[in-house]
Amino acid sequence: MANHKSAAKRARQTVRKEAINTRRKSRVRTSEKSLVKALSEKNLKALPELLKSFTSEIAKAAGRGVLKKQMISRKISRLSTRVHAALNSK
Numbered sequence: 463m464a465n466h467k468s469a470a471k472r473a474r475q476t477v478r479k480e481a482i483n484t485r486r487k488s489r490v491r492t493s494e495k496s497l498v499k500a501l502s503e504k505n506l507k508a509l510p511e512l513l514k515s516f517t518s519e520i521a522k523a524a525g526r527g528v529l530k531k532q533m534i535s536r537k538i539s540r541l542s543t544r545v546h547a548a549l550n551s552k
Contacts, residue, residue, distance in 0.1 A: 486526065489523075490520050493515055509549060517538055
């Protein structure tokens with residue numbers, strides 16, 4: 463329990479921020495899973511749109527400081543390589 467007014471406010475803010483960051487991470491994971499699922503099912507029509515939405519979600523998370531920039535860069539690179547390989551191997 464916080465002893466100062468400012469510490470209590472900071473604790474409330476932290477709870478709010480944790481919830482927001484958890485939601486952001488969850489959205490990123492969900493979009494990544496849907497992209498990987500489409501890759502494994504060879505759903506070529508959905509791949510470009512899913513890659514675009516995944517890239518957007520993960521970039522937003524990195525911009526807010528939820529995820530590290532190098533990690534998102536690595537994920538985008540690896541997944542886009544897989545998507546382009548799947549699209550070119552028609």
